[in-house]
Amino acid sequence: MPEVIFAGPEGRLEGRYQPGKDPNAPVAIVLHPHPQFGGTMNNKVVYNLFYLFQRRGFSVLRFNFRGVGRSQGVFDSGVGELSDAASALDWLQSFNKNATETWVAGFSFGAWIGMQLLMRRPEINGFISVAPPANMYDFTFLAPCPASGLIVNGSADKIVPPGDIKKLADKLKLQRGITVEHTLIDGANHFFEKHMDEMLGTVENYLDSRNAGVRLAEAS
Template identity: 70%
Template sequence: MPDVIFNGPEGRLEGRYHHSKTPNAPIALILHPHPQQGGSMNNKVVYALHHVFSRRGFSVLRFNFRGVGRSQGVFDNGQGELSDAASALDWLQGINANATNCWVAGFSFGAWIGMQLLMRRPEISGFVAVSPPANRQDFTFLAPCPSSGLIVHGDRDEIVPDAAVAKLAAKLSTQKTITVDYTVIPGATHFFTDHLEHLAKTVGGYLDANADRIR
C-alpha cells in the first residue's frame, strides 16, 4: 500500500493508496475522525474501511487532513477539511479517469465531512457513514440526500447517542428516491473496540448486496 503525497489547498497532503488490478475499477475515498482528538488515516476503523473496499476491487485512498502527520496546514473546523477531501477526490479521479463508480466512506468527523462532500460532488454514487456525530455537528445540509448509502453505529457509543443517529437515519429514509440502510452493532462503542470484525462484515455485506450499483 504505497505512500502518496498530493497537493491540497494549504500545501501537501499525505495519503495511502491502493490501486485495483481490475480495469476501470470503482474508487473509494476514506475519511478519518477528528484531527484534534487523535484522528488520522491510521485509525483502526479507517484502516478497516480501506481494507473492505480494496478487497472488493476498489481503488482506495485514505489520507491525513491538514495538520495531521505529514499533511501541511492547520485544523480549520471542518471547512478546510472539506476542501482537503475535495482535493483528495480530485487526485483519486485523476489516477482513475475511467472509474465505473465513486464512493465515500467516513468515520465520526470523517463521516460528517464525507456527507458534505456527497452534497457537492454529484459523481459520488454511494456512501458509508460510521458513527456520524449527529449530536455534535449539523447535518441539515442533507436536504435532500443525493445518494443511497449505509449508516453504521454502535449501541454502546459513549460519544454519540444512538438516538441522535437513529433520528438522522430516519430523516434520510423518508426520501423516495434513495435508500439509507441503518445498522446498529450490539455492544460496539464509538471506536468499535473488539467489534472491528463485525463492522467490516457489515460494510462488506452492504457492498456485496449493492454490487449492481458498483459495477
C-alpha cells in the first residue's frame, strides 16, 4: 500500500493509496474522525473501510486531515478539512480520469465532512456515512441530498445518540430521486468495538445492492 504525499490548501497532506487493477476502476475516499480527539487515517473503522473498497476493485485513498500525522496545517473546525477532502478527491481523480463511479465514505467527523463534499461534487454518486455526528453538527445543508447512500450506526452509541441519527436518516429518506438506507446495529458503540465485522458486512451488502465496484479480487 503506497504512502503518498500530495498538495493540500495549507501544505502537504499524507495519505495511503491503493490503485485499482482495472484502468476504469471506480474511486473512493475514506475520511477519518475528529482530529482533536485522536482521529487519524489509521482509525480502525477507516482502515477497515479502506480495505473493503480495495477488495471490491476500487482505487481508494485515505489521508490525514491538516495537522494530523505528517499533514501540514492546523485544525480548522471543519472548514479547512472540507478543503482538504476536496484536494484529496482532486488528487485521486487525477490518476483515475476514467473512473466509472465516485464514492465518499466517512466515520463520525469524517462523515460530516464527507456529506458536505457530496454537496459540492456532483460526480459523487454514492456515500457511506458511519455514525454521522448529527447531535454535534448541522446537517441541514443536505437540502436536497444529491446522491443515494447508506447511514449506519450503533444502538449503544454514547457519543452520538441513535435518535439523532434516525431523525437525520428519516429526513433524507423523504427526498425524491434518491434512496438513503439506514441500518442500526444492535449493541454497537460509536467505534463498533466487538461489532466491526457486522458494520463492515452491512456496508458490503449495501455496495452489493448498488453493484458498486468491479470485484476483481473475487474474479481472480
